[in-house]
Amino acid sequence: MTKKLFFMGMLLSFLLAGCQDKEIRISSLEELAWYAGQDHNLVKLLPGVYRMNDFLNEDSIAARLERKQYPYLEFSGSNNEFDLEGVTLEIDTWLRKLLQHPIHTNELVVTGDSNLFKGLQIIHMGEETSPGGAAFCVEGRDNTVSGFTLHVQGSFPYGYGDLFGKGGPDVIRHQKHSGFLITGNGTRVLDVKLYMRSFGHGFFIQKSAGDIWFENCYVEGELRSTDDILKETSGPAFDVDFRTWTANREGKYVVTPGYMKSLCGEGFRTYNRDNKNITFINCTAKNTRGGFELRTNGGVRLEDCTTIGTERAYWVGNGAVLKNCKGDADYGPLLFLEGSDVEVDLTVVPNESDRLVHSLITVQGSNNKVFLRPYEGKNRHQPLPLLIGYTHPEHGESMSPYGQGKCINLYLVNETTMPVVIGEEVEGCIIETKGEVIENKGKENRVKRL
Secondary structure (H helix, E strand, O other): OOHHHHHHHHHHHHHHHOOOOOEEEEOOHHHHHHHOOOOOOEEEEOOEEEEHHHHOOHHHHHHHHHHOOOOOEEEOOOOOEEEOOOEEEEEEOHHHHHOOOOOOOOOEEEOOOOOEEEOOEEEEEOOOOOOOOEEEEEOOOOOEEEOOEEEEEOOEOOOOOOOOOOOOOOOOOOEOOEEEEEOOOOOEEEOOEEEEEOOOOOEEEOOOOOOEEEEOOEEEOOEEEHHHHHOOOOOHHHHOOOOOOOOOOOOOOOOOOOOEEEOOOOOEEEOOOOOEEEEEEOOEEEOOOEEEEEOOOEEEEEEOOEEEOOOEEEEEOOOOEEEEEEEEOOOOOOEEEOOOOOEEEEEEEOOOOOOOOOOOEEEOEEOOEEEEEEEOOEOOOOOOOEEEOEOOOHHHOOOOOOOEOOEEOOEEEEOOOOOEEEOOOEEOOEEEEOOOEEEEOOEOOEEEEO
């Protein structure tokens, strides 16, 4: 089919679709790319395996570079439904290098509004890299993405997490490859799974995006011990003498044995303090650096969420609400709380490991409420302190030391047997605890043993 006949066919299909509410069945990425720029269509891509490398050949890549068109596919149309059930999109990561795109260029991008996307599986292959960017990005307003599965790989260096930096300052300059980026208001993400095998975030929100809803979403990374990293006799870490970008608890900038590192970034992450009205229902982060790092001033709400094997599980700011959530402190703290007017209802899963962990939670800020309970009545055997009036370690890095910070008018109910440490800047708090208070340097606080 000549290019002229192809586009005449597309135009005819579009005109017909405008006259009737009928499903348009297509069978190629060329057709999908065309309908991606149209409005008011119900499009079904026939099930099967589609290779992005077949769609973006040498000629089309040269043309894209001429017009500075860097995303693989852009969905600029509005009010469409794209039924992609049973569709697998294979993407060889060498395309990222061939397109020579600027830093932070995303691959599949939704710039239109009020679209519904269902059922796509994206599989990345190969280990070529480019200067950042996400596999999928929603920029438009009021879009819904449902039932997607993304397998993401292709970053440098992979295998160390953020030990050597994460975007500046760096000991080793990174080339990230992230999962699912949202910059558009009103985005809904339902039943989406991410399998991160690259250094980059899973789900993350940037700019001033708000009114975002996540439900039944899952993100999973990989783990590696610092002991294993220190065994290397060649490679990026060896080449810089295992020098890290943050100091350890002894003040040394060096990889320290005894810890566990996630090889990706956060599972769920907000970037700006003004991200508002972000909701998470029944979402799970496993083996990620942070499970839910949501340090906003606009408030976030989590219900029935879970963390498993994270370096740090929940990290929340002003106005956050955690209801019926749970997680472990297997490889790092369960909670960093900063800010004010936060309500936390957390269940402590009693998983334990031989890795070094220095706290169960840290709490600072004012007018916060924290309820901790053991999972099914089972407590940890290894004691981990609740640090009240303490800050998180620098950059959240488990190897780094904690500081002290103000904690005012906290109401804490600790139904676990984990001990409590009350710092010097804790004032006017009510602390009810089953665990022993092993240090109390605060003032005008009421402490009650349960």
